[in-house]
């Protein structure tokens with residue numbers, strides 16, 4: 743096991759708090775319902791605008807959720823054979839819920855990794 747493994751798990755746990763990667767107290771996002779990162783941390787003053795996750799979290803979620811949800815929809819179709827509207831409702835709700843529920847923690851995790859490995863940027 744490498745030395746970075748405990749740090750990786752610490753960053754992963756930290757991701758669900760959606761807080762600053764340095765002080766782990768200041769709110770990372772402008773508001774609870776916003777995906778916009780603050781320019782600076784309100785607690786420690788870290789310049790958060792220098793750390794940019796870009797489209798990384800969204801692309802990662804597209805691949806992971808697509809890989810998981812399409813087979814689940816196929817299993818549901820072959821096992822239950824529901825009407826098409828059931829698929830539309832179920833998979834829309836599941837996909838939106840998983841996307842909105844995991845996008846901010848994933849973005850926080852990627853920003854924490856950037857801060858840990860490129861703190862000078």
Ligand SMILES: [Zn+2]
Nearest residue numbers: 762765783786
């Ligand atoms: Zn901070």
